[in-house]
Amino acid sequence: MDFNDTSQEAEFRAEVAEWLQQNVPTREELSGLGEIQQSKLWQKRKFDAGWACLRWPKEYGGRGATAIQSVIWNQEESKHPVPTGIFQIGQGMAAPTMMSWASEEQKRFHLPPLASGEHIWCQLFSEPSAGSDLAGIRTRAERDGNDWIINGQKIWTSGAHYSDYGILVVRTDPTVPKHKGLTYFFLDMKSPGVEIKPIKQISGGANFNEVFFTDVRVPDEQRLGAVGQGWQVSLTTLMNERAAIGGGGGGVGFDRVFRLAQKLALDDRPAIENGQVRSALANWYCQESGLKYTGYRSLTALSRGETPGPENSIGKYVGASKSQDMASFAIDLLEMAGILEDRATATGAGIYTGTYMNAPGIRIAGGSDEIMLNILAERVLGLPQDIRVDKGVPFNEVPSGSSN
């Protein structure tokens, strides 16, 4: 057990740090560009210098680096204020799925533009009536010559409006049990019949979209896996999703609330001296620290060639409620000023209310708390699956209440 770099690791880190130092875009370079242009500029620069998607093979635009090198890169890159989020779904979820299921030709065609930031991809999985029960999707694909014709609706699609491609699961046979009638495609988001509408969230933002399909044609060549094998292909994507979002809930962190408690008065003394404040802070520190070192342990496993398992579900599960409760507590500490969202009125206003309003979404996105607990119970502890009344039942005979 050693937190320090080996000498090779230290050397690699120094190389990374120096390159970053010299190549991170300056303010002047970024000024006037929107977030997407900024992201693309930075991604292209990394790609050109061989620093994009480090773990990918070189022939697909990567560097063929080790897991630990990739971690070192991420640690060093995160020290700089560079935009990276918009490529996460394409590089983190679509690409691994392509690597497992696409043809060599498709990989050589699609992966380099993903690595270079030229193409952005999105994920078209969830539907209004299929969230936790993802395999219950209803969007239909019907064969027509060499094409498939897609009709239906997807939801919760991040970045659909600026994406070039999307990965898509659809139902090709509603007369067989639900997991067996699915097929997986990728498609050009500019295809005729694709309509994108933003969804406004309770936090006021609109990071997600609804995507409607009306007679959208997708060539059969863009199918990944066999017809009816869509669920297995989806699992490749979902496993990588879990690894990607495993890091925690984001939002307000321990240190910010700690500093708030140092600064604020409580009965004319610093709030940090209050036992209740100390106890709450200590518990959140334990959670943050526990998640951090659980992450380190996963990285170590990764660097030994092991696959990170469903235990990664812990991060989001614990992190989301922690954020929610910390934000709620911070608002309480601020008392009447806590509700202010007006930056002119109060220092830090809107930060805690922002997390308060965002956290409920984190508790749901990418698998709700309840789904995470089921995954941990079933796949880590080996407890039995829930009783499935839809097991073996043709999809079009499964009860669906009013939700269809």
Next chain:
Amino acid sequence: MDFNDTSQEAEFRAEVAEWLQQNVPTREELSGLGEIQQSKLWQKRKFDAGWACLRWPKEYGGRGATAIQSVIWNQEESKHPVPTGIFQIGQGMAAPTMMSWASEEQKRFHLPPLASGEHIWCQLFSEPSAGSDLAGIRTRAERDGNDWIINGQKIWTSGAHYSDYGILVVRTDPTVPKHKGLTYFFLDMKSPGVEIKPIKQISGGANFNEVFFTDVRVPDEQRLGAVGQGWQVSLTTLMNERAAIGGGGGGVGFDRVFRLAQKLALDDRPAIENGQVRSALANWYCQESGLKYTGYRSLTALSRGETPGPENSIGKYVGASKSQDMASFAIDLLEMAGILEDRATATGAGIYTGTYMNAPGIRIAGGSDEIMLNILAERVLGLPQDIRVDKGVPFNEVPSGSSN
């Protein structure tokens, strides 16, 4: 809404108080008697003066009093240190079942000795492999002429060793679905073939027993309800059980921990000044107060002739975990002295550890936390029942794993 007595209520309360003042047994009267003799002495005295089982009709040994009079009696009686617990199952659960299901002759024969304390009854329901799933009992009864012959084992029977009679649910037909093959009896606990063994609990006490039946004969006259109707009869008993134990978890209460926190030092100041202590105490006070007034609201409903419903499950559910956590917290406040059970060593030693060790049993007895939540969800909120894989399946074909 008024907490105060009406003038009739005040008059009744005065009458009760005066009678109690003059008739509660003195220390001299009780000295040398065991708990059971003490209880019987007091019960007989109440019975003779018309103060036993107030709500029962007079012809069965009661007083025909109103619900509110019964509450007033209980409030006044609880001000005196008199022993009453051993009659709870007989008077609170067996008697209401007899009133609903026994013949007039049986009621006139059995209820007065229950009211007078001459007879003590116990409840023979749970089995080693049928706890939460009470209808899964396996103890068999087979018809033999006018008798039934009982074989099997019951568990968690309070007071079996000093009881005169027991109420009993057994399986009379294992070839029909589980709820349909049960039949309900009462029996003489001195019947040949009844063997009683105490169960030692983790708290060190032995308040419960295992009861073994080997070819025990019970006359068919002692059947309550029809053959195969045992589940419905049991529900009468269980509804009354819930009302009887609805009051909460017992053990360490708020005021005791509050006083401990006033007395103990924490960093050289009274512990009660610490914010964490105040917050924890406030939360427990809210729970205790909430349970108390929920109880009052039930009494009001009762006094208006409404039946208390499954919402009474709240008391035990909330109270048990509250006791457990309060005891754990009090031990923590005492720090190293908290683990002492040696009364010679520490004031109040053993009180908190005693509750700590007892509370897990309260969370299970009379319906576990999980069963309580199911009851509230299904019967109060109207949510669907769990999926039942044993529904409609002949009992002897229901999977039972290794637990039979």
Next chain:
Amino acid sequence: MNFEFSQEQNLLREQARGFLDENCPPSSVRKILEGTDSFDEVLWKRIAELGWLSTVIPQDHGGLGMSYYELSVIAEELGRALAPVPFSSSVYLATEALLLAGSTAQRQKWLPRLASGESIGTFALSEQAGRPTPSALKTSFDGNSITGTKIAVPDGDIADFAVVVARSEVGDGATVCLVELDDVATRRVDVIDPSRSHAELTLEGSQAELLGSEGTGWSLVNQLFDRAAVLFAWEQVGGCQAALDQAKDYALNRYAFGRPIGGFQAIKHKLANVYVKNTLARSNCYYGAWALAGSEAELPLAAATARVSATQAFYFASKENIQTHGGMGFTWEFDCQLYYRRAKLLSVGIGSEMWWQDRLVAAYEQSNRLASA
């Protein structure tokens, strides 16, 4: 002994619920939340016509002279409907302050206007982030005029007058004043629940008159908070129940894996726990209403108990309502957010959960001292 509302009170509840179902559906709340109006003026006028504003105001001041049980019933229903009106500011705070400490002249001037809805009153205490204390107050009052800044004043942009807490060099360190807001600079501010408007008041030598006596202001704030806490708690409990109802309805009608999600124990037990917290909070509110209606001595403890449990219950019910709805609950379009926003707004409106936990224990200590004295 009787621990339920009377038939008349329950009839009032039915009428109130019927009225609000019709005149204050979620779409009305949303209109204020999303628009620029500070409150629902039409609803406010109708509420005034029903006499709700005057419930506990004595008849000789233009009120109905009814009890706090009736006001509790109305508060619960307003909480259930999330009514976007200045009821809590004008009735629980301004009216109560006048009833507690107003001079004859002040009562004669303002109570009839508050009763009729002609005037809206509010209460202004907070000046900065954190729990207010007398020693941290900066607002000064010289006997005739007041200077200072008050933040996050509920309905501060629409109120005709505010009960304002100022520093005092004598007594308990605070003095309460009544300030007419006609000439005061008010600026509406964004808050977590825009269906209830808030403003910053900049007092620059504004005309002000004493309410109560100098140097007894902090004691008045505490008395006022105890009274308002019971009524805030009833609003919160109303919100709890509405959030639970919404979650339950959704859980019964939303299917996953071929059955209603309300049939999964994860959801069943979640909602049962919401029900448990709601029930305990409601029972504590009964206790609070009883104390508010008559028992001065028990009020501080009863108010804190009602307030703490209602605050906790509403936070829990509103967040688990969203969770039960899954992704749909996180959309702007669904009404789950309305309860979640209001839960937080009400929870700090007259002091946070932490603050009231502290007050609860202090009240218990005090009642023990009295009992042993």
Next chain:
Amino acid sequence: MNFEFSQEQNLLREQARGFLDENCPPSSVRKILEGTDSFDEVLWKRIAELGWLSTVIPQDHGGLGMSYYELSVIAEELGRALAPVPFSSSVYLATEALLLAGSTAQRQKWLPRLASGESIGTFALSEQAGRPTPSALKTSFDGNSITGTKIAVPDGDIADFAVVVARSEVGDGATVCLVELDDVATRRVDVIDPSRSHAELTLEGSQAELLGSEGTGWSLVNQLFDRAAVLFAWEQVGGCQAALDQAKDYALNRYAFGRPIGGFQAIKHKLANVYVKNTLARSNCYYGAWALAGSEAELPLAAATARVSATQAFYFASKENIQTHGGMGFTWEFDCQLYYRRAKLLSVGIGSEMWWQDRLVAAYEQSNRLASA
């Protein structure tokens, strides 16, 4: 970067687990719990033979001179087995105190005996109910002899010597002494977990020698607690895992309503939550072990983090293990009680969860001061 135990350390774990499975099954624990023996003497001798007592003692004092990673591995396995031996007293407390503050002579005299198991040491701080502070200490030390009463001293009835904290009029208010217990009156006392014996020590002018220097005792106690906390936390995490394993096995094999109870979400999610708490606690213990093995500066924060999360996890795992077992879990006959008792014993052994929460925040404050200085 590498955040896992080495192959050699994992091999040690396997050996330790195999040894304890054989030599310390639950029936051995129960024998001490139910009997009159203070500890399992046979097991203790075998543990000594394996060298576990000497893990971190330097080779020139008869030890193995290994690292705290090896000791962490052993602590976890002892915790998992609930070993009824004075390991924590003698190794985490007495040995560590000598390593921290012992004079050359004291180290030369005692470390070899502790390493071989010939002597058992312990630590005596508490004198009364509540959190100890220097100002509340009554035990006095005059340079040669010590007088006072120490309660709830772990293994006080079987220890050969105790590290005893006495009052000091100088420095930080406390002085630590080493007291041989041959002539000291010790009285075994009943505690919540009788598988670990405790005694009251009555010191009446007993011969004592200074450990460290006068008036630095409280600082020594704090250093000692930070070190012991990591090792206690590993024992707790071992217990967590065993309780979870027991619950899971039962849930898979106990049927109700025609299926294993482990298939009901109420049980699935309960045990998943146990797993989550255990995992976070374990990860924090890794951090603690790393700090204990090398980073003085990070130790206070790392130790408190490991300790708080392990204490919470063990309480939760042990109580929900009983709950998962239903009525059977409440019987004396089942082993659930062993974890539940041990959880509480370990949780106050070197200071409660509350105490360590306070220490955690203090350590964070301190590390921030250092970082900004």
